[in-house]
Amino acid sequence: MFEPLFAHPDRAIGEHRHILVTGSRVVVRVDVAGSARALAAGDAAALLGREPGDLILGRLDDVHYWASRLPDGQEKSGSLEDHRVGDLRSLHGVLSDAEWNIAGRATQLLEWQRDHQFCGRCGAPNEALSDTRAMRCPADGTTVFPRLSPAVIVLIERSDGRCLLGRNRGWDIPMYSTLAGFVEPGETLEDTVHREVFEEVGVRVGNIRYFGSQPWPFPNSLMLGFVAEWAEGEISVDGEEVIDAQWFSPDDLPMIPPPMSIARELIDDWLARAGS
Ligand SMILES: [Zn+2]
Numbered sequence: 001m002f003e004p005l006f007a008h009p010d011r012a013i014g015e016h017r018h019i020l021v022t023g024s025r026v027v028v029r030v031d032v033a034g035s036a037r038a039l040a041a042g043d044a045a046a047l048l049g050r051e052p053g054d055l056i057l058g059r060l061d062d063v064h065y066w067a068s069r070l071p072d073g074q075e076k077s078g079s080l081e082d083h084r085v086g087d088l089r090s091l092h093g094v095l096s097d098a099e100w101n102i103a104g105r106a107t108q109l110l111e112w113q114r115d116h117q118f119c120g121r122c123g124a125p126n127e128a129l130s131d132t133r134a135m136r137c138p139a140d141g142t143t144v145f146p147r148l149s150p151a152v153i154v155l156i157e158r159s160d161g162r163c164l165l166g167r168n169r170g171w172d173i174p175m176y177s178t179l180a181g182f183v184e185p186g187e188t189l190e191d192t193v194h195r196e197v198f199e200e201v202g203v204r205v206g207n208i209r210y211f212g213s214q215p216w217p218f219p220n221s222l223m224l225g226f227v228a229e230w231a232e233g234e235i236s237v238d239g240e241e242v243i244d245a246q247w248f249s250p251d252d253l254p255m256i257p258p259p260m261s262i263a264r265e266l267i268d269d270w271l272a273r274a275g276s
Pocket of ligand 1: 119120121122123124137138139140141142
């Protein structure tokens with residue numbers, strides 16, 4: 001299990017690996033078989049031109065993971081033989097799942113650190129705390145933690161064996177997926193499921209069950225998956241976010257999301273329960 005660390009550990013002890021972040025992209029080392037992994041300290045130092053390790057992320061077993069910011073453009077001028085620069089989506093399945101998640105932590109935490117150098121209340125420079133992941137203003141004590149934006153994602157099933165999937169306006173491929181939306185302040189997750197489903201497709205649901213969750217670093221989201229049963233109403237899409245929604249049976253599915261997403265896990269789970 002990954003253990004987050006907040007105070008910088010002794011670099012002389014144990015193994016240390018580095019995630020270099022440039023913009024929203026990550027630099028990894030690629031081996032001959034095409035798989036990739038986080039950089040050793042020497043490689044990271046060569047690419048950065050300085051000591052790596054701006055921010056400690058934590059420890060996975062005996063390996064410490066650090067994040068460092070590589071200035072935009074530098075990844076093009078340096079020697080990048082045996083390395084690859086890619087966004088998180090393109091590195092999924094290339095990095096191990098464990099290191100892909102760590103790379104997601106790196107991009108989000110470096111961005112958070114960059115955007116919270118100063119107190120939002122009084123403008124004084126913030127200081128990083130060493131006992132928790134937070135930045136605090138020494139002048140007035142205002143403390144900021146990394147921001148996450150929780151979103152629900154829900155598969156709606158019906159007693160006739162079909163499930164409801166929708167097509168988003170922004171997708172440039174003819175894909176259908178489960179419905180999703182951000183949690184508003186003051187809502188329970190169940191409130192959000194009811195509201196988003198009714199807003200997007202006009203139906204009412206009941207028997208909402210928690211399914212599982214997935215960090216979704218594009219950016220700073222946390223997806224909370226649910227299964228719900230159709231209760232009443234005919235499909236009526238909002239036309240804004242969702243441009244089409246239909247009831248699909250297991251043997252007549254449209255294009256669905258790729259395996260990296262909890263949307264796909266929800267659909268696969270539904271298919272397994274349907275026995276197909
Ligand atoms: Zn302040």
